[in-house]
Amino acid sequence: PRIAVLASGRGSNLQALLDAIAAGDPDARIVGVFSDRPDAAALQRVPESLRWGREARAYVDRAEFDAELANAVAAVQPDWIVCAGYLRILGNAFVERFRGRVLNIHPSLLPAYRGLRTHARALQAGERDHGASVHFVVPELDAGAVIAQARVPVQPGDTPERLAARVLRAEHPLLVAVVRLAVAGRIAERGATVLLDGHPL
Ligand code: GRF
Secondary structure, eight states, X not given: OEEEEEOSSOOHHHHHHHHHHHTTOSOOEEEEEEESSTTOGGGGGSOGGGEEEOOGGGOSOHHHHHHHXXXXXXXXXXXXXXXXXXXXXXXXXXXXXXXXXXXXXXXXXXXXXXXXOHHHHHHHTTOSEEEEEEEEOOSSTTOSOEEEEEEEEOOTTOOHHHHHHHHHXXXXXXXXXXXXXXXXXXXXXXXXXXXXXXXEO
């Protein structure tokens, strides 16, 4: 199976996928890494021939960037599209075009804390647990069906940075595990429900 990755930043989740694939499981190929920031460190983690980066902020028309991204992604013929630290909201046209094949990792126990600054908000609310979720992408931000989550304890004296680092360590195996299920054809989206081996989760 062919995997396209969308990433805006450092790309440690992408690296976790690359490492797992290099070790033979999942049996998949990263066929392109796509970024809304041409200087994203994530792009440097793959050979130049697999990199696509365009400065999204330079586009006056959001839809135009979205369409270029969608066409570039379609050109590599991915079976799955994995958003791994992709910080831009995907337009409806993109989501509808690839619906059911787009995964996102989000640093919270969804449905709690959609959007940005999840760690600071969880701390501020006095949460005892925090974590990460992998979900199918739908047009509404961070609202798609959740496939799997990793729970992480909040510890006394945590700062957003310390908590984020602890969550990130849990994200890597979580994302790899879900991508294994995906490339094995074991998960599917049916409306707001995830099917695992054909049965609702
Ligand atoms: C991760 O915490 C991811 O969940 C969030 O952004 C961060 C990206 O980290 N959306 P990296 O670029 O994979 O290192």
